[in-house]
Amino acid sequence: MGSKITLRTVEAAKPSSSDFFIWDTEVHGFGLKVTKAGKKVYVLQFRMGGRGTPTRRHTIGTHASPWQPGDARNEARRLLEQVKSGVDPRKVEQERQRQEVDLRFDRYVQSFLESYAKREWGERTYKTHESNIRRWLVPVLGMRPLASIERRHITETLDKVPIHSPALRRDLFKLIRRILNWAIEQGDLNQSPMVGMRGPSKIAPRNRLLTDQELQVILAHTHEEPEWAIWGPFIRLLLITGQRRGEVAGMRWEELDHNEKVWTLESKRTKNQHVHQVPLNDLAIIELDILGQGAAWPRRGAVFQHKPETSLAGFSKMKARLDRIIGEADLELKREWRLHDIRRSFATGLQRLHVRMEVIAALQNHRSIHSGKTTEPYHLHDWAPERVEAMQLWADHLKALVAPQEPLELDATSAAGK
Template sequence: MGTQNLLWRDGGEMSGDHTVTMKLTKRAVDALVAGPERYSAWDIELKGFGLRVSPQGRKTYIVRYRTMGGARRMLTLATSEVLTTEEAREEARRALARVAMGGDPQRVKAERRAEMTVRELCELYMEEGTATKKETTLHIDRIRIKRHINPRIGNMKVTDVARADIQRLMIDVGNGNIRKDATPHTRGGKGAAARTVGLLGGIFNFAVEYGFIEQSPVRGVKRYRDNRRDRFLSPAELARLGDVLSAFEKDGADPRHITILRLLALTGARKSEIACLRWSELDLDRGLLRLRDSKTGPKIIPLGAPALELLSAIKPNGSKFLFPDRRRPDQPTANLDWAWVRIRSKAGLDDVRIHDLRHTFASAGLASGEGLPLIGKLLGHAHVGTTSRYAHLADDPLQAAANRISTRVADALGIGAQE
């Protein structure tokens, strides 16, 4: 590593840089550690293919070449977090092939970087930067890009976006100033604004990783606090909801939607965990749902007797899903959210979301005296700290306890109900 070589940076200036040569493999790349100065490791098989290691441990695949006119270039591919070693090798091989045909990949990349819009960046991010995200998260990301990001900054060049643009977008979404054709899920608000800026942070960090920009414009933006609402139904509200569900069922509403909503209230499961439930995940003999995947990975949901009774009544339908879509049986049922809007309106619960049925389950557990660790296991939380956010939902049992205690004290004091 002590060898000195003259290398050219992207901007064209020369700098001294420590270098080593080796066959670049995953194992070799993983073994490289940060030093006091930046250094480069060059592949002994593919001339011009290398890896740059920063003092902070950042590993970036690069390609060194000369143009047909003799100009030295350094093309940045991506970091080792974005591309595997073999993927980077193939990218380098393609870049060097373009050079051999008279091309200049670095100049093309610079031109593309200067012209790329935020809309195009979002498309590239969804294609190449979301490998670790779950499909439910991707679905929400697409909605936020379509409803909140593209209408405001989608046509701006990536290199022109400044922190002030992100700040204005956040305020705009926070105030609910969105497209007129927005759905009930995309009305905006401070919570939606905070999460949209969080998504933009990931998108622009992706742009930094790919070398499109030097620094994310989201960096330094002060976001709204994402005060996620913890709404739960009181016993009286639950009774109203039950009456409405029964009435809709008698009036011919989709029975799948009715059953899903009842199961959500009876299990504390997330919407997708019930709506997308597969027959292979149902274990009636042991009274369990064995989900192959969820927000927190594989998960087991114990079933209470009422939930088990509902599930036992469902007949085989020829689909892999318990609640298949009528038009596309190979897909889970659609339009549950729209059904919920009608149901909650009829029940006078316009501020209640489907997810609040999960909160209601947690609240009912607290009301019956169950501890947070046990409730957390039923909800599938990995840490008790996650469940503790529900602790304040036990307002009704606290009020009941206060009534019992104060009544007992009042009896002892001889005050209260006197004729």
């Protein structure tokens, strides 16, 4: 059945008891398939060789926008040019569909995490970004192929972030940019829609310091209730060691050496992916003796856990509870504070005690304050003796602060036996 396929031809075609074809008289191999259900589909029939090769059929599209007879005929001509060049349109379409699935954002980020993130990022950074991808990026960008992502989609993603979380908004912007740039490096994307796109404004550095009086208040109320058997030591060790919240929360017994009085964090547990050794002063030893129920600490396992082999969680609820306890005692802190302010106050406190900046930086696992591509290979002193001295100096300072209540001067042996 042959006729030039026009809009009138298509509309006049009525379904029959079986599928049938109308072949175009203008472009050889171009046709309209009419199914017995009444569906009308534009097709191209062709051979990848001479008469002896099998006939192949490729579906151009269903009659509807954007496929009208003229558009479908032009597409048939384009495909026939491919056939003349030895390219099978069906395989091209199959590859396009495969890429549309494989390069869909929610699938592609899994490849990004496996092939790039796990290799380049530390454990802590990986967990943070993996969580942000799952929580913030996939819900908006997930079903979109990479090539279809536009600036408006990125803006829509960032607009989901609460207004009180500007740092998160900035982090997500950088994360999306890294994913798309990696896709370009892999040859999976030609150009990033973020080229020339201005990121969120920089966040002013936080400079909240806890005064000695505020530290007294916090320390005095970490022994208040039975459920603080975990949270109390956690907060005190944050203040005693000056380390990051996640590092202290993830502390494991196999990282601790009672005899050497040192806590060793592997590179995968640190922000800068460098092994970090924290000297344990006498206050830290007391807290750990209590948690370990004596000086013979457990050989393995998490130091802080609500249930066996479950990581410590619920920091926001714990912090809110501590604030309520302090408020009920009519000893509210002067200003809003966060757990990370403890780390800043630790560093500033050591500075007030005339500890060298290099020693403070080493204690907090920051790269040398004078580091650089030229100078870093020549500055190799690890400040180990000075760090031990500084940590004990800080412990003595804390003991002087809490002398009236003496909450940190518990006898470890007797406390463990209670």
